[in-house]
Amino acid sequence: MYKKRAISVILIIVMLISLAFQPAGADDELEKAKQEKQNIDNQINQVKNQKKNELNEKAQLEAEKNNLLNTEKKENEEYENLLNEINELEKILEEVEQALKEAEENYENQVNQFKAHLSAMYKNSNETILDIILESKNIIDLLERIELISLLSKRDKQIIDQLKTAKEDVEYKRRTYLEQKAELQEAIREKKNRLESLKASRASVESQLQETQRKIEILEKQEKELLAKSEEISNLIKTLSTRKKYVEGQMIWPLPSSTRITSTFGTRRHPILRYIRTHTGIDIAASSGSNIVAANKGTVIVAGWQGSYGNAVIIDHGGGISTLYGHCSKLLVKVGQEVEAGEIIAKVGxxxxxxxxxxxxxxxxxxxPQDPLKYVSY
Ligand SMILES: [Zn+2]
Known part of the structure; x- marks a missing residue:
């Protein structure tokens, strides 16, 4: 009875000690990492949504910009047409002005010619028609004079009237063209204003586009950083979960083709460095390229160049236990990979x-490092 109680007390103490020696709060740590990962994944989703919104905004702005550019192109063509039209009109106006000048000159000439006729006939240009009539020598002379004057004046008047009409016609044309020109000038002014306002709208859309692009770049950077963090935590979770407890089963011999141990674990003179140091493992000689297998199942935590170890693989078997395979000529596994006991992981080198x-x-x-021969045998 007494003995049994002593045994149970010892058992309780052993249990307490083993509990105390468990990796401190490994479960807490794992839980925390999982929560953090959840948190980061939520953030990633948020950033992705924001990015999606900004990309939509960008697409809309680009469509708007293209519309504005098309309208601007059309309006600009119209503006150029108006400029051409007014240039044509200026040329016509120049011709009309010239024609008007000529018409005016013709008219003036004809009036002057008429005056010249009269003065040639009567020397003294101050004489009035009444004077001319009074100067007549006789009735025949008078009649002749009147007839002559009336004939002359009739012909001259006809010509003068024709020229006056021609002049008035040109003047009318000039007025019409000037009105047209004023209208065109107004249209050009309006078109110019419209073009300027279109350009201003486009500039505003372009600056909004730049701002959106800047936001997208920031979000992409955030996303990238968060993804890296998430991956990091995923690895931590993996490590924490696998390290939780040792995988079951006995370790197997890691080099199936050879059992020739050339150096054991412990203190020895190093073959190259030539001083006494602790040999942290065992050396098993084999021809280059022989298969190396995993001593037990686990997760590859190192697969690459490890300084004096050369190409090396480290496998985590949980419970704080890991195995290392050094000086390999070739590595056949990657970090994070799960391997089974006896699976070929590298080649001797x-x-x-x-x-x-x-x-x-x-x-x-x-x-x-422990003495491997306490864990493996052949
Ligand atoms: Zn060695």
Whole structure:
């Protein structure tokens, strides 16, 4: 009875100790990471939605800009046509002015000619028609004079009237053309204003477009940063979940084709560095290119160049236990990859600080190298 109670007390103490030695708050940490990931994924969705809105806005603004450009093009063509029209009109006006000048000159000439006729006939241009009549020598002379005057004046008057009509006609044309010109000038002014207002609208749309583009770039940068963060946390979650507890099962020998151990774990003289140091694993000699297999299932946490280890793979088996495979000639796995016990992960080589092809195999518990022969046998 007494003995049984002592055993149960010991059991309770052992349980408490084992609880105390569990990775501190690993579950909390995992939960926190999961929440943070949720949070970041929400933010990513928000940013994506914002970006979508801005992209819609951008498309709308671009359509608006194109419309404005088309309208501007059309209005500009109309403006050019108006300018051509007014140029044509100016030419016509110049001709009309010239014609008017000629008509006026013709008219003046004819009037002067008429005056000249009269004065040639009667020497003294101050003489009135009454004087002319009174100067007549006799009735015949008088009649002749009257007839002559009336004939002359009739002919001259006809010509003068014709010229006057011609002059008036040209003057009328000139007035009409000047009115047309004024109308065209007004239309040109209006068109110019319209073009200016179109340009102003376009400038405003363009500046809005720039602002939208700037927002999109900022959102894209945010999205990229958030995605990187999310991936980082995903990896952390993976690591935290896999590290939770050790995968089950006994480790197997990592080099199926050879059991020739050329160096054991512990203190030795290093073959290259030539000083006494602790050998952190075992060396198993094999020909270059031989298969290296995973000692147990787990997650690849390192696959790449590791300084003196050369090309190396580290597999996390959970519970703080990991295995390392060094000096490989070729790596066949990637970081994050899940592997099964016995799965080929690399090929034997002599990369890094090595004197010949062999596998340097380590077993670590919480990062501390252990004697692998306590874990594997052949
Ligand atoms: Zn070694």
């Amino acid at each position: 002599s990369t890094g600080l090595s004197t010949g092809p062999h596998l340097h195999f380590e077993v670590r518990v919480n990062g501390e």
